[in-house]
Amino acid sequence: MEIKNIDDIGEFGLIERISSKFKNYRKSTVLGIGDDSGIIDNSKLLTLVSSDMLIEGIHFDLSFFPLKHLGYKSVIVNLSDIYAMNGNPNQIILNIGISSKFSIKAIDQFYEGIKVACSEYNIDLIGGDTTSSLKGLVISCTAIGTVSKKNITRRSGAKENDVICVSGDLGRSFLGLKILQREKRIFLNNPKMQPKLNTYKNIIEKQLRPKARLDVISILKENKIIPSSMIDISDGLTSDLIHLSKNSNLGVKIFEQKIPVLDETKSVSKEFNLDFINCALNGGEEYELLFSISIKEYDLIKSKGIDITPIGYFTKNKNNIIVLSNNNEKVLKPFGWDHFN
Ligand code: ADP
Ligand code: MG
Numbered sequence: 001m002e003i004k005n006i007d008d009i010g011e012f013g014l015i016e017r018i019s020s021k022f023k024n025y026r027k028s029t030v031l032g033i034g035d036d037s038g039i040i041d042n043s044k045l046l047t048l049v050s051s052d053m054l055i056e057g058i059h060f061d062l063s064f065f066p067l068k069h070l071g072y073k074s075v076i077v078n079l080s081d082i083y084a085m086n087g088n089p090n091q092i093i094l095n096i097g098i099s100s101k102f103s104i105k106a107i108d109q110f111y112e113g114i115k116v117a118c119s120e121y122n123i124d125l126i127g128g129d130t131t132s133s134l135k136g137l138v139i140s141c142t143a144i145g146t147v148s149k150k151n152i153t154r155r156s157g158a159k160e161n162d163v164i165c166v167s168g169d170l171g172r173s174f175l176g177l178k179i180l181q182r183e184k185r186i187f188l189n190n191p192k193m194q195p196k197l198n199t200y201k202n203i204i205e206k207q208l209r210p211k212a213r214l215d216v217i218s219i220l221k222e223n224k225i226i227p228s229s230m231i232d233i234s235d236g237l238t239s240d241l242i243h244l245s246k247n248s249n250l251g252v253k254i255f256e257q258k259i260p261v262l263d264e265t266k267s268v269s270k271e272f273n274l275d276f277i278n279c280a281l282n283g284g285e286e287y288e289l290l291f292s293i294s295i296k297e298y299d300l301i302k303s304k305g306i307d308i309t310p311i312g313y314f315t316k317n318k319n320n321i322i323v324l325s326n327n328n329e330k331v332l333k334p335f336g337w338d339h340f341n
Pocket of ligand 2: 130
């Protein structure tokens with residue numbers, strides 16, 4: 001008999017199936033899956049812990065989000081939080097609640113994505129919990145990492161005149177979601193229409209397969225730079241920048257023209273009649289790093305060939321300001337930002 005349903009192998013069978021596919025990479029993992037608790041040896045380093053919950057229908061839509069990508073992204077968003085503290089993620093714990101509509105094949109695909117993320121970032125899956133849910137998929141992932149006391153970067157340390165830097169480009173993840181939602185609507189209206197996703201590959205990729213910016217953390221470390229403040233962009237540039245300014249007790253001045261947006265993102269925003277700067281300022285799920293460093297430190301890394309863009313600086317004046325392309329200034333507010341010339 002072919003095994004198709006989770007009921008055929010039971011909870012313990014499923015846990016065994018999951019654990020058999022994973023190996024451990026980290027020396028600090030003393031014990032992984034299999035006992036009542038995992039064991040980690042972090043010696044003298046501080047331990048960082050961060051957790052996220054993802055609920056079907058609230059945080060993701062399985063009609064256009066492949067399970068493999070969902071598994072991958074569930075891990076990435078947590079690793080990103082540990083990098084945002086200037087730390088190294090080493091282990092994850094991942095809990096799932098699954099309804100009877102999921103086949104073993106579906107769960108395998110989900111864990112395949114988790115495995116890819118773990119192997120790309122050398123992360124050990126050291127435990128979790130498996131339970132049934134009445135309806136839909138529930139995911140809770142916790143990442144565990146380390147950082148030395150002197151390297152730790154919080155949201156609160158920015159200094160006046162520090163340069164505000166952002167990695168990568170913005171607005172792409174939000175527009176990727178818009179495209180996926182649009183293609184779903186077209187498909188529901190006419191199931192014979194196949195989604196035209198190839199033309200938008202790069203935009204959709206940021207939504208379905210975001211990166212955690214280990215490369216940025218590594219470049220900073222190589223150059224002995226400890227950012228004065230840092231956050232990863234999960235809610236949107238504006239919201240997350242305001243977190244830094246509030247926590248650091250300062251204001252910011254950023255420049256519209258400096259905000260990194262790809263030409264592709266600009267043209268897709270036109271299709272949706274959206275202002276691309278608005279998408280870049282308010283679009284979430286970018287998982288880029290937003291951080292502050294001194295002008296001297298910025299000079300040191302600007303020629304290192306990494307996609308870090310200076311977009312402004314911290315000010316003693318506590319207003320958060322954006323300087324528009326026409327040199328007019330506007331108060332930076334999450335969501336309520338509308339573009340005028
Ligand atoms: P307990 O009843 O003591 O909580 P479980 O039977 O739930 O133990 O889990 C047994 C082992 O399997 C533990 O090490 C737990 O961390 C691990 N485990 C359970 N579910 C998962 C999962 N979905 N992914 C990874 N490890 C899991
Ligand atoms: Mg348990």
